[in-house]
Structure formats: structure tokens, C-alpha cells
Amino acid sequence: xxxxxxxxxxxxxxxxxxxxxxxxxxxxxxxxxxxxxxxxxxxxxxxxxxxxxxxxxxxxxxxxxxxxxxxxxxxxxxxxxxxxxxxxxxxxxxxxxxxxxxxxxxxxxxxxxxxxxxxxxxxxxxxxxxxxxxxxxxxxxxxxxxxxxxxxxxxxxxxxxxxxxxxxxxxxxxxxxxxxxxxxxxxxxxxxxxxxxxxxxxxxxxxxxxxxxxxxxxxxxxxxxxxxxxxxxxxxxxxxxxxxxxxxxxxxxxxxxxxxxxxxxxxxxxxxxxxxxxxxxxxxxxxxxxxxxxxxxxxxxxxxxxxxxxxxxxxxxxxxxxxxxxxxxxxxxxxxxxxxxxxxx
Numbered sequence: 001x002x003x004x005x006x007x008x009x010x011x012x013x014x015x016x017x018x019x020x021x022x023x024x025x026x027x028x029x030x031x032x033x034x035x036x037x038x039x040x041x042x043x044x045x046x047x048x049x050x051x052x053x054x055x056x057x058x059x060x061x062x063x064x065x066x067x068x069x070x071x072x073x074x075x076x077x078x079x080x081x082x083x084x085x086x087x088x089x090x091x092x093x094x095x096x097x098x099x100x101x102x103x104x105x106x107x108x109x110x111x112x113x114x115x116x117x118x119x120x121x122x123x124x125x126x127x128x129x130x131x132x133x134x135x136x137x138x139x140x141x142x143x144x145x146x147x148x149x150x151x152x153x154x155x156x157x158x159x160x161x162x163x164x165x166x167x168x169x170x171x172x173x174x175x176x177x178x179x180x181x182x183x184x185x186x187x188x189x190x191x192x193x194x195x196x197x198x199x200x201x202x203x204x205x206x207x208x209x210x211x212x213x214x215x216x217x218x219x220x221x222x223x224x225x226x227x228x229x230x231x232x233x234x235x236x237x238x239x240x241x242x243x244x245x246x247x248x249x250x251x252x253x254x255x256x257x258x259x260x261x262x263x264x265x266x267x268x269x270x271x272x273x274x275x276x277x278x279x280x281x282x283x284x285x286x287x288x289x290x291x292x293x294x295x296x297x298x299x300x301x302x303x304x305x306x307x308x309x310x311x312x313x314x315x316x317x318x319x320x321x322x323x324x325x326x327x328x329x330x331x332x333x334x335x336x337x338x339x340x341x342x343x344x345x
Contacts, residue, residue, distance in 0.1 A: 054260055054308060054309070054312040055312055055315065055316065058256075058259045058260065058316065059259060062255060062256070062258075062259030063259075063316075063320075065255050066252050066255050066256055066259075066316060066317060066320045067320050067323075067324070069248050069251055069252040069255065070248075070249075070252050070317075070320045070321055070324050071324060072248055073245055073248040073249055073252070074097065074100055074101060074324065074328070075097060076241055076244050076245050076248065077100050077241070077245055078096035078097040078099070078100045079093070079096070079241065080143060080146075080237060080238065080241030080242065080245070081096055081099075081100065081121070081139065081140065081143050082096040083237045083241070084139035084142060084143055084228060084234055084237055084238060085125065085136065085139045087139070087227075087228055087231055087233065087234055088131075088135065088138065088139060088224050088227060088228065089129070089130070089131050089135065091125075091128075091129045092129075095125075095128045095129075096125075097328075098328075098331070098332035098335060098336075099121055099124045099125055099128065099332070100121065101324070101325060101328035101329045101331075101332050102124060102329050102332035102333055102336065103117045103120040103121040103124055104117060104325045104329060105325050105326065105328075105329025105330065105332075105333070106120055106329070107120050118137070118140045118141060118143075118144050119133075119137065119140075121136075121140050122134075122136040122137040122140045123136075125140075127336075132217075132220070133217070134216075134217035134218070134220040134221045134224075135220055135221070135224055137221040137224070137225075138220075138221050138222070138223070138224025138225035138226075138227075138228060139224065139225070139228060141221070141225050142225050142228050142229065142234065142238060143238060145185070145189075145238070146235070146237075146238025146239050146241070146242045147238070147242040147245065147246075148185065149182070149185050149238075149239065149242065150238075150239055150242025150243045150245065150246050151242075151246055151274050151277065151278060152181050152182055152185070153182070153239070153243065154243060154246045154247065154250075154270060154274060155271060155274045155275075156179070156182065158267045158268075158270060158271050158274075159271070189229070192225075192226070192229065193226070193229055193230070196222050196223070196225075196226040196229075197226075199219075199222055200219045200222050200223055200226075203215040203216070203218050203219035203222070204216065204219050246270065246273070246274065247270060249270075249273045249277070250266070250267075250269050250270025250271070250272070250273045250274070251266065251269070251270070252317045252320065252321075253269045253270070253272060253273050253296070253313065253314070253317040254266045254269035254270070255317075256312075256313040256314075256316040256317045257269060257300075257305070257309065257313045259313075259316070260309050260312055260313055260316075261309075262305055262306075262309045262313065264300075264303075264305060268303055271299070272296050272299045272300050272303075273296065273317075275295055275296065275299045276288075276291075276292040276293070276295040276296030276299065276314075277292055279291055279292065279295040280292030280295065292318065293314050293315070293318050296310075296314045296318075297310045297311050297314050300313070300314070
């Protein structure tokens with residue numbers, strides 16, 4: 001590109017923003033090291049040989065059921081995202097499972113995986129369909145907001161059962177934190193709904209060069225998300241699909257516990273997954289690796305599950321999760337390469 005005078009446009013400096021990004025990566029790396037150390041300590045406490053013995057004696061039917069529940073979890077996630085996207089633009093259902101799995105695989109290298117995988121999913125959807133990344137980012141953001149709300153709602157629904165019927169009840173302060181989280185999300189939702197037109201109008205003011213293009217893309221994303229927020233079906237799809245996603249994750253953990261001969265209430269297993277996933281996501285480590293597992297083992301141990309059974313059950317359920325992401329993501333990546341080869345130049 002050239003300036004009006006005929007000379008080349010100056011290249012903007014790229015230094016700004018590198019230090020915060022480096023700090024986030026360093027924090028995520030340190031959290032990952034601490035979590036892996038803690039998880040290793042938990043495995044050592046359980047006894048590695050005893051742990052291996054427990055894992056290899058799990059019935060094959062239990063392993064198949066855990067994998068089936070994990071796969072169904074991602075089918076629900078892809079259907080939820082596809083349904084939200086279809087409210088904005090006509091798209092096919094079938095590509096979304098590969099989009100979700102591939103984004104999970106590639107997002108595993110991005111600190112702050114929720115944000116990274118969300119943008120990545122929008123980019124992958126834009127590659128498959130028309131509309132651009134900014135358009136697809138709207139339903140992706142609402143999808144993740146609905147999922148975050150679903151985790152909290154499930155925890156709120158099940159926490160009283162844990163507080164009343166458990167030998168190791170949770171404190172009332174935890175319920176207060178959950179209520180504050182719900183209030184925070186509702187407040188953000190209300191503010192966004194009331195302010196989105198003013199934000200869009202500000203973003204669509206004329207701006208030169210790259211700033212103008214970025215502002216226009218942000219306005220497209222906000223308008224798309226705003227259109228979905230005004231649609232009751234979108235909120236229903238997001239919350240129902242999100243709650244189903246959470247419950248399926250918890251049931252996979254419960255099946256792993258029962259397969260090891262550990263009698264444990266299913267609602268507590270779901271809460272263990274909610275706690276582990278929340279802490280893992282907040283840590284910023286890729287996919288919550290290490291942090292999620294350590295937190296779930298600690299929660300189960302706090303509910304009276306022996307360390308060996310808790311560790312083995314978490315490794316089973318989370319192992320199925322990682323296996324599906326790696327295998328499914330690689331298959332999706334292979335399919336993406338094949339489509340690019342077939343596409344005419």
C-alpha cells in the first residue's frame with residue numbers, strides 16, 4: 001500500500017502488547033508446572049503400581065461408556081454452536097463437530113484456552129462457510145458465555161444436595177460466590193443488551209487503515225451477538241445445550257468411579273468436574289491440563305474417596321477427553337488438508 005504522496009505507508013511498530021502476552025504465557029507455564037507437580041504427588045500418594053492395577057482391571061464396558069459419553073458431549077457442543085450460527089447465517093450442521101474438535105486440539109497450545117479456542121473456532125467456521133471470522137465470532141462468544149453460565153447454574157442446583165446430604169459439606173461462602181458469579185454474568189448481559197447499539201455506532205465511525213478494519217470487524221461481531229441475545233431461542237439453545245454438556249462430563253466421571261467399585265453420588269461427580277474445570281480454565285494452562293485433574297482429585301478426596309480411586313477415576317475420564325481431542329482433532333486436521341488440496345486454485 002502507498003501513501004497519498006506516493007510513498008510507502010510506514011510499517012506500524014509491533015512491540016506493543018508483547019510483554020503482557022509473555023507474562024500470560026509465563027504465568028500459564030508456571031501454573032502448569034505446579035499443577036503437574038501436585039498431580040504427580042497425588043499419583044505417588046495413590047501408589048503408581050496400585051494405580052496401574054486399578055486402571056487395567058476396569059471393565060471394557062466401562063471404558064466404552066466413558067468414551068461414548070465424552071463423544072456425545074462434543075456432539076452436543078457442536079450442535080449447540082451450529083444451532084446458534086444458523087440463527088444468523090445459513091450453514092450446514094455436519095462440519096461443526098470437526099470444527100469444535102480441531103479448535104480444541106489447536107487451542108491446546110494457546111494460553112487462556114477459552115478465549116483462544118473461541119477465536120479459533122470462529123476462524124475455522126469462516127474457512128468453511130461464508131461471512132468472515134467477525135460474523136462467526138458472535139455466536140461463538142454467546143456459546144461460551146452460555147456454557148460458563150451453565151457450569152454455574154449446575155453447581156448452584158447441585159450444591160444444596162452436597163451441603164445437606166454429604167459427610168463433607170461445602171461452606172455457605174461457596175454458595176455466595178456462585179450467586180455473585182451469576183449476578184455478574186446477568187449484569188454483563190443486561191449492560192451489553194442495552195449498550196450494544198451505542199458501542200456499534202462508536203465502532204463504525206470512520207477510522208483510517210487497520211484501526212478502521214478492526215473496528216468494523218468488532219462492530220460486526222457485536223451486532224451478530226446482539227441479534228442472538230435478542231432472540232429467545234438462542235438463549236434457550238445456549239443454556240440447554242450447555243447444561244447437557246456439563247452433565248455429560250460429570251456422568252463420564254461418575255461412570256469412571258463406579259467402574260472402579262467406588263460408590264459415589266452422581267451429583268457429587270458432576271460437582272467435581274465443575275470445580276476442576278473452573279479452576280483449570282481460570283489457571284490459563286492449555287486445556288486446563290494438570291490443573292483440572294489435580295483439582296478434581298482433591299475435590300473427590302475431600303468427599304471421602306480414597307486417593308487411589310480418585311486419581312484413577314480422574315485419569316480415566318480425562319484420558320478419554322484428551323484421547324477424543326487428539327484423535328478427533330487430527331482426523332479433522334487431515335480432512336481440512338484434503339479439502340484444501342481439492343479446492344481449485
